[in-house]
Amino acid sequence: MSAADxxxxxxxxxxxxxxxxxxxxxxxxxxxFRALQGQVHPDKSAHLSDADQRLAMQRSxxxxxxxxxxxxxxxxxRYLLSQHGVxxxxxxxxxxxxxxxxxxxxxxxxxxxxxxSRDAAALEELDARMKTxxxxxERQLAVKIDAARDYVAAADMVRKLRFMEKLAEEIDSAYDExxx
Amino acid sequence: xALLQISEPGLSTAPHQHRxxxxxxxxxxxSLVATVxxxxxxxxxxxxxxxxxxxxxxYSSDGSIEVGESAQALLGDDPVNTIVSVKRFMGRGLxxxxxxxRLPYRFVERVPSSEQSASGHGMVQLRTAAGIxxxxxxxxxxxxxxxxxxxxxxxxxxxxxxxxVPAYFDDAQRQATxxxxxxxxxxxxxxxxxxxxxxxxxxxxNASEGVYxxxxxxxxxxxxxxxxxxxxxxEVLSANGDxxxxxxxxxxxxxxxxxxxxxxxxxxxxxxxxxxxxxxTAKEQLTEHSQTRITALLSSxxxxxNVLTQDEFQSLSxxxxxxxxxxxxxxxxxxxxxxxxxxxxxxxxxxTRMPQVQLAVGDFFGQTPLTNLDPDKVVALGAAIQANLLxxxxxxxxxxxxxxxxxxxxxxxxxxxxxxxxxxxxxxPTARAQEFTTYKDGQTAMSLHVVQGERELVSDCRSLAKFxxxxxxxxxxxxxxxxxxxxxxxxxxxxxxxxxxxxxxxAAIVVKPSYGLSDADITRMLxxxxxxxxxxxxARAQREQETEAHQLLEVVQHAVEQDGQLLDQAQxxxxxxxxxxxxxxxxxxxxxxxxxxxxxxxxATVSFAQARMDKSxxxxxxxxxxxxxxxxx
Numbered sequence: 001m002s003a004a005d006x007x008x009x010x011x012x013x014x015x016x017x018x019x020x021x022x023x024x025x026x027x028x029x030x031x032x033f034r035a036l037q038g039q040v041h042p043d044k045s046a047h048l049s050d051a052d053q054r055l056a057m058q059r060s061x062x063x064x065x066x067x068x069x070x071x072x073x074x075x076x077x078r079y080l081l082s083q084h085g086v087x088x089x090x091x092x093x094x095x096x097x098x099x100x101x102x103x104x105x106x107x108x109x110x111x112x113x114x115x116x117s118r119d120a121a122a123l124e125e126l127d128a129r130m131k132t133x134x135x136x137x138e139r140q141l142a143v144k145i146d147a148a149r150d151y152v153a154a155a156d157m158v159r160k161l162r163f164m165e166k167l168a169e170e171i172d173s174a175y176d177e178x179x180x
Numbered sequence: 181x182a183l184l185q186i187s188e189p190g191l192s193t194a195p196h197q198h199r200x201x202x203x204x205x206x207x208x209x210x211s212l213v214a215t216v217x218x219x220x221x222x223x224x225x226x227x228x229x230x231x232x233x234x235x236x237x238x239y240s241s242d243g244s245i246e247v248g249e250s251a252q253a254l255l256g257d258d259p260v261n262t263i264v265s266v267k268r269f270m271g272r273g274l275x276x277x278x279x280x281x282r283l284p285y286r287f288v289e290r291v292p293s294s295e296q297s298a299s300g301h302g303m304v305q306l307r308t309a310a311g312i313x314x315x316x317x318x319x320x321x322x323x324x325x326x327x328x329x330x331x332x333x334x335x336x337x338x339x340x341x342x343x344x345v346p347a348y349f350d351d352a353q354r355q356a357t358x359x360x361x362x363x364x365x366x367x368x369x370x371x372x373x374x375x376x377x378x379x380x381x382x383x384x385x386n387a388s389e390g391v392y393x394x395x396x397x398x399x400x401x402x403x404x405x406x407x408x409x410x411x412x413x414x415e416v417l418s419a420n421g422d423x424x425x426x427x428x429x430x431x432x433x434x435x436x437x438x439x440x441x442x443x444x445x446x447x448x449x450x451x452x453x454x455x456x457x458x459x460x461t462a463k464e465q466l467t468e469h470s471q472t473r474i475t476a477l478l479s480s481x482x483x484x485x486n487v488l489t490q491d492e493f494q495s496l497s498x499x500x501x502x503x504x505x506x507x508x509x510x511x512x513x514x515x516x517x518x519x520x521x522x523x524x525x526x527x528x529x530x531x532t533r534m535p536q537v538q539l540a541v542g543d544f545f546g547q548t549p550l551t552n553l554d555p556d557k558v559v560a561l562g563a564a565i566q567a568n569l570l571x572x573x574x575x576x577x578x579x580x581x582x583x584x585x586x587x588x589x590x591x592x593x594x595x596x597x598x599x600x601x602x603x604x605x606x607x608x609p610t611a612r613a614q615e616f617t618t619y620k621d622g623q624t625a626m627s628l629h630v631v632q633g634e635r636e637l638v639s640d641c642r643s644l645a646k647f648x649x650x651x652x653x654x655x656x657x658x659x660x661x662x663x664x665x666x667x668x669x670x671x672x673x674x675x676x677x678x679x680x681x682x683x684x685x686x687a688a689i690v691v692k693p694s695y696g697l698s699d700a701d702i703t704r705m706l707x708x709x710x711x712x713x714x715x716x717x718x719a720r721a722q723r724e725q726e727t728e729a730h731q732l733l734e735v736v737q738h739a740v741e742q743d744g745q746l747l748d749q750a751q752x753x754x755x756x757x758x759x760x761x762x763x764x765x766x767x768x769x770x771x772x773x774x775x776x777x778x779x780x781x782x783x784a785t786v787s788f789a790q791a792r793m794d795k796s797x798x799x800x801x802x803x804x805x806x807x808x809x810x811x812x813x
């Protein structure tokens with residue numbers, strides 16, 4: 001049995017004793033995660049047989065995967081939408097509002113400029129703006145999923161957030177470039 | 181059988197006894213072994229009371245091997261056969277070693293065996309008077325001495341050991357370390373990251389809470405780990421570093437400075453070694469003094485006499501220190517934290533004694549680094565504490581350690597690009613699956629190249645292994661669905677499995693480790709080390725196996741009595757028949773049969789064990805408010 005097809009529970013929210021929703025109580029999620037890992041982590045069975053250790057690794061892997069999924073907003077949204085039968089189509093659906101795309105291009109140019117001129121202050125400002133915008137998108141996403149239950153509109157927002165995530169990665173590598 | 185102990189923590193399945201376990205810091209310059217005795221972690225000394233074993237191994241033409249101080253004494257006379265800082269070669273190829281001319285060794289590029297990568301890579305090897313030695317074998321000599329020291333000191337055989345590795349070690353380096361431990365006759369309970377080990381020793385000692393940075397500059401490696409300590413949980417948020425940067429490089433800077441000052445170029449191996457030793461002494465002197473004098477007589481008759489000041493040394497080593505700050509910034513960014521979030525900075529590794537290092541780190545974090553635990557010993561002490569826990573000696577009073585993988589794992593895709601499958605700083609154990617398909621009709625094989633690193637191009641990443649999947653059923657192009665699963669275990673080691681999803685056929689995997697040793701290599705090395713009491717090891721393995729069989733029987737028996745209702749009649753009969761077979765095998769003393777019977781019983785109880793685990797998880801979570809479930813600190 002491989003870790004991938006191993007199923008400890010019906011869904012990740014249940015595993016941690018949470019109600020499925022986009023808004024999650026981070027502290028509660030974390031303490032439930034720690035309680036579960038406290039039982040299943042391989043360190044708890046390091047002195048036992050190979051079979052037990054293998055099993056512990058599979059359990060612990062699944063708990064880690066569940067936790068990471070619920071902890072990160074995009075992954076959490078993707079997971080929730082898939083539970084409602086909605087695919088976020090991040091690879092296939094490239095139709096985005098024109099103004100959003102133009103804004104994204106401007107962001108990227110600004111990041112590239114900051115990296116080129118080794119302007120850490122400009123990069124930090126972009127970083128802060130990107131984070132504010134991301135939080136705002138996440139707030140809107142929470143409304144779409146939890147209140148409006150409009151999963152198709154929510155999928156559009158996940159795709160937008162995916163752009164922001166890629167932008168964050170670019171800002172990160174720009175920091176690295178300036179460091180070098 | 182584990183589950184039984186997890187489900188019923190109060191019930192003991194075997195009479196409680198203290199299991200002998202140690203923590204080993206296998207360092208670039210020095211190695212140490214520590215254990216927990218009467219609840220306190222202590223470093224074990226040799227017969228002269230010396231705690232640190234120099235990581236030096238000398239090979240003679242008569243086959244005799246010296247390790248530690250006695251090997252170090254031969255360094256000046258026989259530099260070619262006296263291996264120091266072997267850790268820098270673990271899991272490394274010749275190209276990684278860099279300027280081989282600066283080192284007095286005869287390097288051999290590994291000849292690819294039939295199981296080895298056809299690309300001709302392989303771990304670098306050293307030609308000594310006693311033959312060609314792999315870094316794994318050299319490290320095993322050091323580990324063996326520490327094992328014997330521990331067994332003599334503790335008066336018994338070890339159940340196992342926790343071996344520490346730099347957090348930034350890649351898969352090949354980790355695997356090489358584990359292989360060395362196996363070769364030294366050690367049961368590896370866990371490979372533990374050095375900064376994490378230090379954090380355990382520090383955190384438990386000081387009952388710390390909050391975010392801590394561990395700055396670990398050893399003899400040959402640099403690590404930075406950001407951890408959050410709270411209520412008995414040690415959670416590594418991010419790790420970064422440079423596995424080829426350490427105190428040795430500061431020696432090299434002084435060495436180069438000497439060459440430059442005296443207009444010297446190519447030196448004889450003796451002279452290179454002499455100057456490197458003097459460079460190290462000078463470095464240590466400058467920790468306490470503002471200047472130091474270096475004098476030497478070279479084999480050419482030339483006299484060296486220079487004075488090095490602390491200021492000059494500081495400017496010589498400035499860019500080495502700068503090289504540690506970049507990983508630091510990156511680690512903080514990965515943890516999504518800033519300097520202001522860091523409550524304390526723990527200094528680890530002998531090289532952090534250098535005043536310029538402490539100053540730079542203090543400057544960076546805006547606070548004085550913590551140096552109240554001996555930076556040479558703190559890793560071994562923490563490893564021993566973890567070993568004691570893993571061996572099952574800790575009882576209920578335990579803690580949880582959540583570590584991460586330091587470098588992303590990926591696969592080569594079209595165009596020589598690396599596609600990340602598991603990103604760096606993922607909490608381990610972790611797994612990720614990816615599906616691939618065939619691009620030709622009737623294609624029955626597929627090759628995959630596993631790489632580790634953050635760069636876009638495969639050529640800039642570390643090649644870990646090449647896999648060939650064979651036995652894919654012949655189908656139309658694009659219709660086979662090959663699911664490849666990457667699993668990283670709690671040691672940070674990667675395993676890859678593949679399966680054709682349509683037919684369910686498990687594809688055969690042929691592993692060609694790029695730098696590691698194949699199983700055949702390990703077997704050969706084990707056979708070659710006949711001087712190390714092979715018979716003894718075999719007898720020990722037999723005893724261990726019989727003990728394991730007895731324990732397994734006892735535990736399964738208990739489980740069936742306790743939770744038999746979870747089994748249907750057929751399942752129960754199946755398990756009982758395997759128990760009978762194992763008892764018969766034990767009677768017959770037939771070791772291979774015992775081994776197979778243990779495996780069969782383990783196999784037969786897997787689903788039962790899972791059912792019991794689910795029951796225990798349900799029990800643990802039911803009837804309680806989840807937020808009340810907290811780890812006891």
